[in-house]
Amino acid sequence: MAEIFNTFLVVMALVALVVFIALYFVEAGYGMLFNKKWGLSIPNRWGWMLMEAPVFIAMAALWYFSDRRTEPVCLCFFLLFQLHYLQRAFIFPFLIKGNSRMPLGIISMGIFFNILNALMQGGWIFYISSPERYPVSWFHSPQFIIGTILFFCGMFINIHSDKIIRDLRKPGDKRHYIPRGGMFRYVSSANYFGEILEWTGFAVLTWSWAGAVFAWWTFANLTPRSAALYRRYKNEFGNEFTKEKRKRIIPFIY
Template structure:
């Protein structure tokens, strides 16, 4: 079996599994964070779980860049920088900023996430640095690259700003939840997810790739049902929860 055939099978698998994940997660919220509950097997410390879960996405794409044939191609170098900035923060910074004391994370979720992260990083890194036609240097002036980059950076800003607003609500070791009011929380309950989705839509446009599109659809499949569950959870936990706030998309949903 050729590598290209394996690549295409994995790509189709991600598209198809996104549909399943989307449906399942509306009924069964992934059991971590505020939705953690008993009955999901052994757990490990949440900080460590996040670090282990996100590290392969950082490492695999860097390895595939050096294993590929685009080391002197400027658009490829810029794709690598964008991906690395996101995953360096997500794997090496964010987990160590988390509070919540000894909060746990199910190993089962870690395993599912690792499988996806391995496949997703392989698809994006291998496509961009090996299977695609080399992107010409003037791709950097293409409207797709410019619009995608604006969305990617804007999404990353909203995502990181929102995550840090949440992290600042707690003192070290605290586990309780509060109502966040700052930043984009004025509009939605999960602006970190909104930013994440915008970021990967931007990635899809700036790389103009099916691997990027598969990642974006999987992210939506994951985060849209979770945003719905988070919104319901906030409303049931806090009587004073702002009425006008939506779940994920400002003024819409």
């Protein structure tokens, strides 16, 4: 079982590399980059819920049917993971303003990846890792402490940045604006930076290859998108945007 799981992780990491390269040439057509070429679409809030809820449900099932569901450290990992997707699947969609839409193609790919990711994280935490891997003393380890700090810092940045974006428009307004404040002082995709930081923290606090592959997937998916958004801001706002000299997604670096 462990060998199969390790092969699964390698395949997922290699697919993420392909996605990383491809997204520099093909823009994922949702949000500010919405494109009808991606096919039929539904309201954004329902799209987000349909896309994110399956991972919450799948992870809950993996936890429930595991003999290790009451182990303190594994339970903590589970609750942190679920906290993110509780917000993303059942709170964030109902905070969305406006009438934006999301293509069904994007939603389908998101559902597929999210289920695979639940298998990665839940599979490692509850089925593949040995019971001795995460003793109660893990709560005092540098990995858990540093990773948890990174996780919550990333979550805060992500949620705060999403709020800044939501507040840019008044009801009925369909124009685009340059987001400012918070981490947007440093990068044009602060919400994505927060998400990368969050899952990097999760990889550190679990100190697992499964967590690392998910952090790599997050980076591979969001970094090319941040570059596409940067181009859109630059083309739409010109010097008003470029004079601020902010980076795309990693402060002071890229």
